Amino acid sequence: MTELPSSFTPSDIEGALYDAWLKAGYFTANPHSDKKPFTIVIPPPNVTGSLHIGHALDMTIQDSLIRMKRMKGFEALWLPGMDHAGIATQNVVERQLAAQGKSRHDLGREEFVKKVWEWKAESGGAILNQMKRLGASVDWTRERFTMDEGLSKAVLTIFKNLYDKGLIYRAERIINWCPRCLTALSDIEVEHQEIDGEFVQITYGDAGENQISIATTRPETMLGDGAVAVNPNDPRYRDMIGKTVRLPYVDRMIPIIADEIVDPEFGTGAVKVTAAHDPNDFEMAVRHNVPFVVIMNEEGVMAGTGTQFDGMDRFTARKAVVEQLRADGRIGWEKRPYKHSVGHCQRCSTIVEPRLSKQWFVKVAPLAQAAGDAVRNGKVKIDPVEMEPRYFDWVDNMHDWCISRQLWWGHRIPVWYGPNDEMVVVGPGESAPAGYTQDSDVLDTWFSSGLWPFSTLGWPEQTADLKKFYPTSVLVTGYDILFFWVARMMIMGLFAMDGVEPFGVIALHGLVRDKHGKKMSKSRGNTVDPLEFMDKYGSDALRFTLARGANPGTDQALAEEWVAGSRNFATKLWNASRFAMMNGAHVNGALPEPQTLNHIDQWILNRLNETITEVDSNLEAFEFQKACDAVYHFAWDDVCDWYLELTKDVFARGGAEAEATKRVLGHVFDQLLRLLHPIMPFITEALWKPLTHGESLVVAQWPVATPLHNAESVAGLVGDLQTLITEIRRFRNDQGIKTSAKIAARISGLTEGGLSAYESSVRFITKLEPATETFNPSAKVEIGRFVVEFDLTGAIDVGAERARLTKDLATIEKDKKTAEVKLNNENFMAKAPMEVVKEIRERLDFCNAEIERITALLASLPKA
RNA sequence: GUCGACGUUGCGUAAUGGUUAGCGCGUCAACUCUUACCAAGUUGGAAGUGCGGGUUCGAUUCCCGUCGUCGACCCCA
Numbered sequence: 025m026t027e028l029p030s031s032f033t034p035s036d037i038e039g040a041l042y043d044a045w046l047k048a049g050y051f052t053a054n055p056h057s058d059k060k061p062f063t064i065v066i067p068p069p070n071v072t073g074s075l076h077i078g079h080a081l082d083m084t085i086q087d088s089l090i091r092m093k094r095m096k097g098f099e100a101l102w103l104p105g106m107d108h109a110g111i112a113t114q115n116v117v118e119r120q121l122a123a124q125g126k127s128r129h130d131l132g133r134e135e136f137v138k139k140v141w142e143w144k145a146e147s148g149g150a151i152l153n154q155m156k157r158l159g160a161s162v163d164w165t166r167e168r169f170t171m172d173e174g175l176s177k178a179v180l181t182i183f184k185n186l187y188d189k190g191l192i193y194r195a196e197r198i199i200n201w202c203p204r205c206l207t208a209l210s211d212i213e214v215e216h217q218e219i220d221g222e223f224v225q226i227t228y229g230d231a232g233e234n235q236i237s238i239a240t241t242r243p244e245t246m247l248g249d250g251a252v253a254v255n256p257n258d259p260r261y262r263d264m265i266g267k268t269v270r271l272p273y274v275d276r277m278i279p280i281i282a283d284e285i286v287d288p289e290f291g292t293g294a295v296k297v298t299a300a301h302d303p304n305d306f307e308m309a310v311r312h313n314v315p316f317v318v319i320m321n322e323e324g325v326m327a328g329t330g331t332q333f334d335g336m337d338r339f340t341a342r343k344a345v346v347e348q349l350r351a352d353g354r355i356g357w358e359k360r361p362y363k364h365s366v367g368h369c370q371r372c373s374t375i376v377e378p379r380l381s382k383q384w385f386v387k388v389a390p391l392a393q394a395a396g397d398a399v400r401n402g403k404v405k406i407d408p409v410e411m412e413p414r415y416f417d418w419v420d421n422m423h424d425w426c427i428s429r430q431l432w433w434g435h436r437i438p439v440w441y442g443p444n445d446e447m448v449v450v451g452p453g454e455s456a457p458a459g460y461t462q463d464s465d466v467l468d469t470w471f472s473s474g475l476w477p478f479s480t481l482g483w484p485e486q487t488a489d490l491k492k493f494y495p496t497s498v499l500v501t502g503y504d505i506l507f508f509w510v511a512r513m514m515i516m517g518l519f520a521m522d523g524v525e526p527f528g529v530i531a532l533h534g535l536v537r538d539k540h541g542k543k544m545s546k547s548r549g550n551t552v553d554p555l556e557f558m559d560k561y562g563s564d565a566l567r568f569t570l571a572r573g574a575n576p577g578t579d580q581a582l583a584e585e586w587v588a589g590s591r592n593f594a595t596k597l598w599n600a601s602r603f604a605m606m607n608g609a610h611v612n613g614a615l616p617e618p619q620t621l622n623h624i625d626q627w628i629l630n631r632l633n634e635t636i637t638e639v640d641s642n643l644e645a646f647e648f649q650k651a652c653d654a655v656y657h658f659a660w661d662d663v664c665d666w667y668l669e670l671t672k673d674v675f676a677r678g679g680a681e682a683e684a685t686k687r688v689l690g691h692v693f694d695q696l697l698r699l700l701h702p703i704m705p706f707i708t709e710a711l712w713k714p715l716t717h718g719e720s721l722v723v724a725q726w727p728v729a730t731p732l733h734n735a736e737s738v739a740g741l742v743g744d745l746q747t748l749i750t751e752i753r754r755f756r757n758d759q760g761i762k763t764s765a766k767i768a769a770r771i772s773g774l775t776e777g778g779l780s781a782y783e784s785s786v787r788f789i790t791k792l793e794p795a796t797e798t799f800n801p802s803a804k805v806e807i808g809r810f811v812v813e814f815d816l817t818g819a820i821d822v823g824a825e826r827a828r829l830t831k832d833l834a835t836i837e838k839d840k841k842t843a844e845v846k847l848n849n850e851n852f853m854a855k856a857p858m859e860v861v862k863e864i865r866e867r868l869d870f871c872n873a874e875i876e877r878i879t880a881l882l883a884s885l886p887k888a
Numbered sequence: 889g890u891c892g893a894c895g896u897u898g899c900g901u902a903a904u905g906g907u908u909a910g911c912g913c914g915u916c917a918a919c920u921c922u923u924a925c926c927a928a929g930u931u932g933g934a935a936g937u938g939c940g941g942g943u944u945c946g947a948u949u950c951c952c953g954u955c956g957u958c959g960a961c962c963c964c965a
Binding site for chain 2: 030031032216223238239240241242253285286287289290291292294295296297298302304305364365410413414417418421504539540541542543572573575578579580581582583585586588589591592595596598599600601602603604605606607649650653656657664665668671672675676750753754756757758760761762763764765766788791835836839842843846849850851852853854855856857860863864866867870
């Protein structure tokens with residue numbers, strides 16, 4: 025009945041199955057259906073990106089949820105897309121131009137942007153095809169890009185709305201400036217790194233005038249100083265407050281001011297105030313009316329100081345300034361190297377220059393308040409809850425958000441300036457008055473990706489999609505971007521959608537680390553390529569490995585061996601299904617009434633039900649590891665190792681019992697494959713179709729548990745059967761009897777134990793022949809109420825048997841002692857709960873019985 | 889600097905105030921047998937709660953300290 029090849033080759037089936045799914049339109053959501061919606065928007069990967077193992081994990085989780093919900097009858101929408109990644113993308117294209125000896129300025133803005141679109145068409149979005157390899161059941165008909173027309177309109181709309189409400193403003197501030205990318209950066213685009221710098225004491229003022237020593241790590245910025253600050257309570261400097269001191273080289277008199285923020289213990293206790301090149305100094309300058317002196321151009325080159333240092337790069341100038349100071353005897357102590365942490369551009373690692381400039385900002389306080397409240401009042405749940413403090417930490421302490429970028433690739437700020445400094449914000453469909461020119465900057469990419477959960481559904485239009493699928497059900501992402509992106513979506517979603525949250529649950533997972541729990545990085549050389557793993561072991565194996573390692577909010581380790589292990593699981597599943605089908609497993613007609621089935625069939629149905637419950641509840645709770653473990657052990661241990669082995673004897677005997685078992689076997693595999701489908705979509709589909717002749721697992725119904733009445737007694741009976749078989753196997757193993765060797769044995773106690781019907785199965789599995797007339801029992805194993813006597817005709821290894829029994833005895837005696845100590849402890853007896861005391865008493869009784877039994881067995885062994 | 893997390897067999901992890909601390913990979917041993925599975929499989933085995941103190945009848949679990957690892961945030965010029 026089946027043509028399944030004898031081994032499983034993932035690459036033979038994956039591509040074809042995915043194409044068939046697409047062709048059938050299974051992933052396309054219908055906004056007009058009566059089904060309840062279940063929506064996930066993909067955290068949009070970068071248009072320049074390619075699939076790394078973190079994406080693979082993120083997508084595996086999302087796909088598993090979506091596929092399960094789809095099977096449960098939800099109108100499931102998983103919406104894919106990408107963001108335009110302003111700086112990263114612009115850098116890629118600029119690098120290409122640089123290779124031809126050109127810069128973007130040679131092309132001009134319009135041509136350059138055209139070039140970027142061309143690049144996107146040619147090489148952007150490689151990751152989308154890689155998602156297909158993974159089996160992602162996303163709705164490709166709804167693929168979105170943050171620079172699309174619709175999403176751009178959303179950006180304009182929200183900009184205007186925020187501006188009109190006074191939540192966007194333009195101001196001159198100190199911002200993080202990258203002198204290489206020539207753009208402003210937000211706080212989160214700056215990475216702090218420890219570097220070896222210098223810390224130098226410098227004396228200001230000439231002999232005969234006021235003099236004061238400051239200390240700095242950035243000597244070159246002295247040229248832009250507007251004041252020197254001291255602590256008002258510092259006795260060393262109290263008399264100097266209010267006086268002025270001469271700043272060398274620029275020959276400017278600057279005041280000595282007093283500010284509490286100055287730490288008398290640090291450095292010299294006197295701080296230079298460079299208002300235009302340091303955020304703290306900026307604050308102080310505002311408090312004390314210190315002038316802002318800009319001493320560098322946008323490329324970080326000294327300019328406008330009127331000194332010999334003009335034209336030098338900031339780091340060259342640093343050396344030159346120190347040399348000059350030293351020559352002039354103004355240097356006191358010098359600490360070099362001086363380790364301190366300095367901000368670097370996330371994209372190009374250039375040291376960030378704090379720079380005074382006019383930028384656009386979002387006033388986040390009221391918005392962040394709402395974003396925090398949505399979680400505080402339970403509208404949005406963060407899973408796991410332990411991650412909540414991190415979220416609050418962030419949203420409750422957010423600085424205003426600098427959203428303008430001096431780039432060409434991105435959404436251009438919709439503000440136009442008139443000839444006399446007039447300013448208008450131009451919304452969608454509006455146009456600027458004649459003679460106005462548009463702001464040349466673009467918006468931060470996060471500004472548009474913050475709109476993702478609703479801009480992708482058509483907002484600001486009131487589309488059917490928006491009505492059906494917003495708010496989205498769950499957002500799945502790594503905890504590492506909880507603040508970067510999630511907080512921004514909360515802010516934007518609550519604002520744009522009148523307080524309706526963008527998602528109900530934020531399900532956070534961890535990072536994928538290497539086998540030893542170390543962070544993967546190119547410099548460490550411990551990165552892994554998900555595509556390579558898919559090639560070698562199949563997508564299902566990679567998905568299963570990732571899902572099986574995923575505990576909410578915690579990092580997971582990954583090693584190639586684990587992926588190979590999952591591949592082995594897939595192979596096992598393949599062969600077990602082949603076995604089932606070869607033996608006539610089917611799903612035709614109703615499942616027989618459980619009470620008409622043999623105990624083994626009843627037992628496996630019950631284990632199936634338990635597994636369904638476990639998998640279902642754990643998937644719903646994002647407990648992927650537990651769900652995977654449950655289905656893995658059911659499939660391998662219960663089904664393959666026990667059930668299939670036990671059916672062999674049933675099939676060999678044939679008859680009505682075998683016919684019933686074929687139906688049960690079909691049902692078990694049918695349901696097992698459904699359960700596993702969200703996590704391993706390909707192999708399950710490939711097996712399920714020939715087994716059931718159904719249309720597709722993608723649209724098959726999710727299993728529902730139907731517990732049996734006598735589950736417990738059946739479980740007890742099969743448990744006894746398993747113990748009996750295991751003990752016989754162990755005996756055979758201890759005795760060094762070959763697996764294939766058949767030996768004669770007499771089994772007693774089966775009738776009393778309720779297992780008389782299974783003697784044939786036991787003998788089949790353990791290769792025991794019935795006792796004949798010449799049977800000569802030479803060894804005995806007691807297993808509870810069962811006794812197995814073997815005819816080994818002198819072949820018994822008494823030493824091995826004695827060693828084993830002695831060891832068992834020691835273990836049980838230790839247990840007995842533990843129990844006795846407790847029971848003899850007056851405090852324990854007085855204070856421990858009754859159930860616990862009862863348990864310990866029963867334990868003691870059990871130990872005594874075991875000791876008696878083992879002792880007797882030892883005594884019965886022939887002397888060595 | 890501030891805050892946080894974590895320390896369970898060789899490695900990665902799970903659970904738990906009270907029977908015998910579970911699982912995967914690895915490892916050791918034996919086997920590969922009639923109806924599935926040899927880049928595999930079967931069977932059996934060995935091996936673990938960092939250290940010190942406290943609370944408790946009882947701590948791997950709760951508390952404190954310590955050591956170690958990792959992370960986040962911030963920054964003092």
